[in-house]
Amino acid sequence: MTEEDIRRALNRMAHEVLERGPGAEGLVLVGLHTRGVPLAQRLAERIWTFEQVKVPVGALDIGLYRDDLREERGSPLRPTEIPVDLSGSRVVLVDDVLFTGRSIRAALDGLIDFGRPRQVQLAVLVDRGHRELPIRADYVGKNVPTALDETVRVRLREVDGVDEAVLVQGEEERRGDAT
Numbered sequence: 001m002t003e004e005d006i007r008r009a010l011n012r013m014a015h016e017v018l019e020r021g022p023g024a025e026g027l028v029l030v031g032l033h034t035r036g037v038p039l040a041q042r043l044a045e046r047i048w049t050f051e052q053v054k055v056p057v058g059a060l061d062i063g064l065y066r067d068d069l070r071e072e073r074g075s076p077l078r079p080t081e082i083p084v085d086l087s088g089s090r091v092v093l094v095d096d097v098l099f100t101g102r103s104i105r106a107a108l109d110g111l112i113d114f115g116r117p118r119q120v121q122l123a124v125l126v127d128r129g130h131r132e133l134p135i136r137a138d139y140v141g142k143n144v145p146t147a148l149d150e151t152v153r154v155r156l157r158e159v160d161g162v163d164e165a166v167l168v169q170g171e172e173e174r175r176g177d178a179t
Helices: 003-020 036-053 101-114
Strands: 027-032 058-059 090-096 119-127 140-142 148-157 164-169
Touching: 003 036, 003 119, 003 140, 003 164, 027 036, 027 101, 036 058, 036 090, 036 119, 058 101, 058 148, 090 148, 090 164, 119 148
Parallel strands: 027 058, 027 090, 090 119, 119 140
Antiparallel strands: 148 164
């Protein structure tokens, strides 16, 4: 995906979030560290542009909730910041890539520490398939069928200085950088 592809996908996803809402009432966007956070912020900016409604945006570190990382691969924890009580709200979790579903399972566990949402939905920039858990995205920027030995690498200007999503073949997957 090019920068323009990402921009178009996020515009469409923001419209879909509003259409299913209905609107932005009670909506909270929660991005998963690292690249889900700027994606959630971008979705909130687009919702502001379309509806002139300021949607709260949170950041969630799922490191303590993961069941698939070995201890020696652990990365430093980043701040979790949820700006409102999630009880009764419609939460849209935002991540860059959906692969096995384990990150999202961990995020669901983490969300419960901040209240009991009325509804939880999932928005991802790229869905690459190969689920290990019964998890699916409600809003998808692009479906990219992949082989298990391929990696989808998302880079965002807020983190990496450039907007792109590329498919890399035959490279070992590194958690937190590529999925």
